[in-house]
Amino acid sequence: MIGEQSGKSRSSRIGRTINRDHSQILSQGLPLLTILIGSLTPFLPVIAAGPVMPPFGFMIFIAWRLVRPGIFPLWIGFPLGAFDDLFSGQPFGTAILLWSLAMLALEAFEARFPWRGFWQDWVSAAALLTAYLGLSALIASAGTNLWHVQLILPQLLLSIMLFPIIARMVAAFDRIRLLRVRVID
Amino acid sequence: MAPPTIRRSGHSRKAQVSAFTGYLVAAAGAAIGAILLVLSLWKPQSAAEVRGVATDVAAPAGQAGGMARGGILGIYDTVTGYINAGNQNIRLRREAEAARIEMVEAKAIEAENRHLKQLLDMQEAEIKPVAYGRLVGSTSASTRRFAYLSAGANQGVEPGMPVLAPTGLVGRVLETGRSSARVLLLTDGASMVPVRRAEDEVVAFSEGRADGSLRMRLINLGINPLAKGDVFVTSGAGGVYRPGIPVGVVDRITRDGAIAKPLSNPAATIYVAIEPIWAPETEDVFTPAPNEPAE
Numbered sequence: 001m002i003g004e005q006s007g008k009s010r011s012s013r014i015g016r017t018i019n020r021d022h023s024q025i026l027s028q029g030l031p032l033l034t035i036l037i038g039s040l041t042p043f044l045p046v047i048a049a050g051p052v053m054p055p056f057g058f059m060i061f062i063a064w065r066l067v068r069p070g071i072f073p074l075w076i077g078f079p080l081g082a083f084d085d086l087f088s089g090q091p092f093g094t095a096i097l098l099w100s101l102a103m104l105a106l107e108a109f110e111a112r113f114p115w116r117g118f119w120q121d122w123v124s125a126a127a128l129l130t131a132y133l134g135l136s137a138l139i140a141s142a143g144t145n146l147w148h149v150q151l152i153l154p155q156l157l158l159s160i161m162l163f164p165i166i167a168r169m170v171a172a173f174d175r176i177r178l179l180r181v182r183v184i185d
Numbered sequence: 186m187a188p189p190t191i192r193r194s195g196h197s198r199k200a201q202v203s204a205f206t207g208y209l210v211a212a213a214g215a216a217i218g219a220i221l222l223v224l225s226l227w228k229p230q231s232a233a234e235v236r237g238v239a240t241d242v243a244a245p246a247g248q249a250g251g252m253a254r255g256g257i258l259g260i261y262d263t264v265t266g267y268i269n270a271g272n273q274n275i276r277l278r279r280e281a282e283a284a285r286i287e288m289v290e291a292k293a294i295e296a297e298n299r300h301l302k303q304l305l306d307m308q309e310a311e312i313k314p315v316a317y318g319r320l321v322g323s324t325s326a327s328t329r330r331f332a333y334l335s336a337g338a339n340q341g342v343e344p345g346m347p348v349l350a351p352t353g354l355v356g357r358v359l360e361t362g363r364s365s366a367r368v369l370l371l372t373d374g375a376s377m378v379p380v381r382r383a384e385d386e387v388v389a390f391s392e393g394r395a396d397g398s399l400r401m402r403l404i405n406l407g408i409n410p411l412a413k414g415d416v417f418v419t420s421g422a423g424g425v426y427r428p429g430i431p432v433g434v435v436d437r438i439t440r441d442g443a444i445a446k447p448l449s450n451p452a453a454t455i456y457v458a459i460e461p462i463w464a465p466e467t468e469d470v471f472t473p474a475p476n477e478p479a480e
Contacts, residue, residue, distance in 0.1 A: 041326055042333065043247035047452040048325035049372060049397025055326045074207040078214035085232075086239040089324025089331045092225040092232035096218030104211055137328045141374060142226050151328055151396055 020180035030177045031064045031071055032080075034170070039084040051137075051152060054159035056166075057084045058132055059125075061099065063163070063170040065106055066121045077103045094139050102128055121167065126160045133159065230360065237362030240333060244365040247321030248335055312427055314349075314458035316340040320368070320451055328395050330373035331359070332451060334366040334459070342366050342459050345425060349458045353431035353448035354378065354419060358459065371432065371447050372397055379422040380432050382415055389442055391417065391432055399433045401442040411435055411443045424464035 039057030046053065061080060065072060077099030084095040109124055110116075137152050195201075225231055266273075318336030336342050338361045348355040348368050356370040369376055372393040380391045380401065387410055392400045401417060403409065415435040421428030433445035451457075 040243060040246065042324050043243055043322040044325070045247070045322070046325050047320050047323045047332055047454075049452070050330075050395060051326060051328045053325035074211035075214045077211065078218065081218060086236055087243065087324075089327040089329040091222055091229065092236075093218045093220070093222030097215055097222055098218075100211055100215035100218055104208070104215070107208075139222065139226075140328045155326070 019184050021182045021184050022178055022180060023182040026179065026181065027177050028071070030173055031068070034173055035061050035064065035080055036083055039080070039087060042087045042089065051155045052158070054155065054162050055088075055129075055132065055136075057088075058095070058099065058102075059129070059159065059163060059166045060170060062102065062106075062125050062128055063167045065103065066116075066125065067167065067170055067174055069106075069110065072103075074103055074107065075100070077101075090136055090140055091142070094136055098132055098135060102132065118164075122164060125163045125167075129159045129163065130156060233360040236367070237337075237360055237365070240365045240367065241337065241362040244321055244333060244335060244362075247333060248319065312460055312463070314460050315346060316342055316459045317456050318342075318366075318459065320355075320454065320457060321365075323370070323451070328374075330370040330376075330393060330395055332356070332368040332370055334358070334368050334457070335364070336459060337362045337364045337366045339363050340459075343462075345462050347426050347430070347460050347462070349430060349460060350449040350451065350454040352450065352454075353433075354426065355449050355451050355454070355457055357425065370451065371399065371449070378426060378432060379420045380417040381420040382411070383418050383431075384416075387411070388420055388422070389417065391445070394444075397447075398436070399445045399447055400439075401433070401435065401445050403442045406441060409438060409440070409442070411438055413438065415443070416448075417445060421463065425462055427460070427463040 035057055038060040041053055041056045044053070057080075078096055081095035081097070081099035084099070085092045088095060105128065106124070113120065133152050133156050316336045318334045318340070320332045321335050323332040324330065332355075334342070334348065342358055342361050344358050344361060346358045348357060354371055356368045356373070356376060358366050359369040360367040370393070371378065371391070372395060374393050374395045376391075376393040378391040379388070381388045387403070388405070389401045389403045392402060394400055401411070403411075413435055417432045417435070419426040419428055419430040419432060431448045433447045435443040436446045437444040
């Protein structure tokens with residue numbers, strides 16, 4: 001009887017707890033991997049007539065930063081932004097600059113308002129997305145006279161509405177991230 | 186939720202310094218980003234090499250997606266085909282009657298044309314596409330309108346070549362990798378195509394508006410002669426696009442031209458053709474040959 005019970009007591013939501021530990025590769029690599037995959041949005045089989053897709057790379061990046069403030073160093077916006085710039089179609093450097101600034105902005109925001117919740121996270125993400133899409137469009141329109149709000153409005157609304165879902169997805173990935181899979185010898 | 190304390194440095198000198206360094210490095214990253222941005226706005230092709238390699242690596246993923254897109258379109262067409270079968274049948278029969286008569290007329294004109302050209306001793310070079318490829322993706326989250334093409338330098342694709350769908354012009358090649366290329370779509374804000382009205386010689390420039398429509402800017406200002414439904418084709422001016430490729434159909438009249446809808450729908454196109462630059466020698470017209478005396 002004890003044998004039957006012990007099987008349950010040794011395992012929990014995050015896997016077996018005895019003789020197992022978090023995997024460094026999984027806990028560090030999974031957030032990066034999901035963001036990089038998000039940055040590959042342009043290779044989705046959608047040939048869009050206008051800017052319609054939300055910036056998935058940036059949204060997943062923000063969601064990870066909000067749910068786990070400690071996992072990324074502050075300078076992570078540079079490499080991740082550079083990767084995003086390779087495919088996004090924006091002038092090279094846009095995402096490097098804006099992702100780095102987003103990281104700093106969130107840091108400053110959290111120092112001012114340390115207690116957090118669903119609504120506060122959503123509002124801060126919405127503010128960041130508005131600034132990000134607006135500035136991206138502004139940078140992309142350099143040299144043309146093509147900056148008008150109607151152009152990015154549908155994309156912005158879709159991104160803001162979609163953010164809680166992305167955040168839930170990231171929270172689910174966070175559970176996978178902390179699975180105890182490494183065997184301690 | 187309780188505030189995370191991860192970056193609170195407390196009284197430890199070491200922790201304070203490392204937190205400060207973190208901010209410094211992040212600010213430096215942003216500064217480098219700003220410099221790169223200015224650089225790439227100044228010289229847009231400066232990152233082309235890196236982008237080409239990156240696209241070569243990532244494009245096969247899009248390739249699979251592109252195939253799936255073809256399949257989905259097929260299913261959709263099949264279903265709507267069944268629903269509309271009756272109406273379509275009647276309409277098509279009527280159209281076929283009309284088309285048969287027009288075809289006979291067209292044949293007569295074609296024969297006459299050939300005869301006249303023989304009289305004038307004109308040589309007509311046939312333009313063969315350099316390569317065929319799939320559009321494997323587009324920059325759907327950006328206000329710039331680029332598409333990724335599954336053919337590159339290995340297939341003979343070069344920057345500047347026009348990209349055509351069966352229904353009309355899609356855009357032109359901007360950068361090439363080994364097996365992939367980046368296409369500047371017709372609807373991008375930086376795309377500028379010389380066009381004329383299909384039935385006469387009203388010339389205009391077609392500019393992209395980044396939202397899926399085109400702005401037709403008339404060259405000769407005055408009374409706007411355009412009407413809804415006018416079709417624009419490439420005029421051949423500039424030498425990149427051969428004349429007569431369908432570009433767009435007028436949707437709305439503006440003060441200095443019209444807003445048009447592009448005729449090619451890249452999203453519904455499975456394969457596109459890449460044609461050579463129509464008259465590349467036009468660039469040399471203005472530079473006198475070395476052995477010729479300058480006037």
